[in-house]
Amino acid sequence: MDILKVKNINFSYDGIKVLKDVSFDVEKGNFISILGPNGSGKSTLINIMSKVLKKFNGDIVIDGKNLAKLKPREVAKLVAVVPQSTNPGFDFSVKELVSMGRYPYSKRFGTFSGKDNKFIDNIMIRTRIKGFAEKKYNELSGGEKQRVIIAQALVQDTPIILLDEPTAHLDISFQIELLEFFNQLNVVYGKTIIGIFHDINLAIQYSKKVLFLKDGKVFKYGKTSEVVNEENIERVFSSEVYVGRNPFTGKIYINPTFNTSPGHEEKTRDLRIHVIGGGGAASPIINKLYNKGYIVSCGVVNNLDTDLSTCETLGIPYVSEAPFSPISIYAQNKNLEFINSSDMVILPPIEFGNGNFSNLVSIKEALEKGKKVIVIDSENIKKRDHTDGKAVNLYNKIISKGAKILKSGENIMQVLEAAHGK
Numbered sequence: 001m002d003i004l005k006v007k008n009i010n011f012s013y014d015g016i017k018v019l020k021d022v023s024f025d026v027e028k029g030n031f032i033s034i035l036g037p038n039g040s041g042k043s044t045l046i047n048i049m050s051k052v053l054k055k056f057n058g059d060i061v062i063d064g065k066n067l068a069k070l071k072p073r074e075v076a077k078l079v080a081v082v083p084q085s086t087n088p089g090f091d092f093s094v095k096e097l098v099s100m101g102r103y104p105y106s107k108r109f110g111t112f113s114g115k116d117n118k119f120i121d122n123i124m125i126r127t128r129i130k131g132f133a134e135k136k137y138n139e140l141s142g143g144e145k146q147r148v149i150i151a152q153a154l155v156q157d158t159p160i161i162l163l164d165e166p167t168a169h170l171d172i173s174f175q176i177e178l179l180e181f182f183n184q185l186n187v188v189y190g191k192t193i194i195g196i197f198h199d200i201n202l203a204i205q206y207s208k209k210v211l212f213l214k215d216g217k218v219f220k221y222g223k224t225s226e227v228v229n230e231e232n233i234e235r236v237f238s239s240e241v242y243v244g245r246n247p248f249t250g251k252i253y254i255n256p257t258f259n260t261s262p263g264h265e266e267k268t269r270d271l272r273i274h275v276i277g278g279g280g281a282a283s284p285i286i287n288k289l290y291n292k293g294y295i296v297s298c299g300v301v302n303n304l305d306t307d308l309s310t311c312e313t314l315g316i317p318y319v320s321e322a323p324f325s326p327i328s329i330y331a332q333n334k335n336l337e338f339i340n341s342s343d344m345v346i347l348p349p350i351e352f353g354n355g356n357f358s359n360l361v362s363i364k365e366a367l368e369k370g371k372k373v374i375v376i377d378s379e380n381i382k383k384r385d386h387t388d389g390k391a392v393n394l395y396n397k398i399i400s401k402g403a404k405i406l407k408s409g410e411n412i413m414q415v416l417e418a419a420h421g422k
Ligand code: ADP
Pocket: 013, 014, 018, 036, 037, 038, 039, 040, 041, 042, 043, 044, 045
């Protein structure tokens, strides 16, 4: 049975067409990811399905009822949305904000039955926010805020849950935890989930079907295993991602070539610095440089690496590779592009194996092209070499070619400021 029918939706903002004849049906209990590049109309589509946007052509039919004819209270019992960004901005407590989601069930004067209060409580426990129920929303951390917003949607107890990048600002372990949670809602409670997810790889792991949007049109819609392939991904995302394979599982793996998440602050310095990442060793340096206003990039780092989370959190560009996979030629070339457009490269004290050896090769090439290179040598390279001496060899070459050595990362700022007089 189809719980949702989207029929020939056309939508424009100020005369500019954003959705073009979008149609698809969703079976009850399905888990669907909407995938497409930035600006392809994903959020707009979610807003139309939840009646946040009302002026569109076409029909949305939920559980046999036409959305256009439903009252807000009725809509709120059918679809809940976890929005991309939200700022309640008010001084409400966690408990108050979550309870607001339950309004379609409230009695006159906004009071709740004991059963409703129990439901709210239960959701707060499951989203791990009950411990700070009385705290003010504005005092919470990013991850805690996100969980409050999710709880607010869940107390609506709707058959359909719409998600608009609910995990965009969370670190990877919490992203996985949340997806597991939505998955449980789907599998155990039969909720129909339609989501836009920041991490495409996670999205395709969990969703049964995928709707590809490109330029406001449905490019493909079908079972994840049938439509997620190199050709479709590359046609939809063009140069925003590249498709690799996990050498161990053989599964498709999608790497963003550029991080476009928000978070860029006004840059106060025009020096571009590329930091080689790996194992979290780059994170303290990236943080320092970022806070001082330098233009920072990072690569090549594996997904799931702390250094990548740091880049995500700060919204700085990076080159990534699939988890536990050796750096591909493609990623290495991307990394060299980043290096070429930087003024300086920093090599933190990372561990070297055969998988990330090419990061050292890139450094050597950078030096040969006349780039400034700073090597932070706080840990003996011999201890960090897991390549039977290959890394030590190349490392020594890099130093003999004129890289500047620092015995610790502590005074990197003084060195940079002395070098650039700022
Ligand atoms: P996505 O979520 O896939 O990134 P959106 O649905 O947010 O895409 O946006 C689709 C297009 O509509 C983009 O070109 C965007 O700039 C435009 N757009 C989004 N919101 C508005 C708005 N409120 N007013 C005008 N244009 C908008």
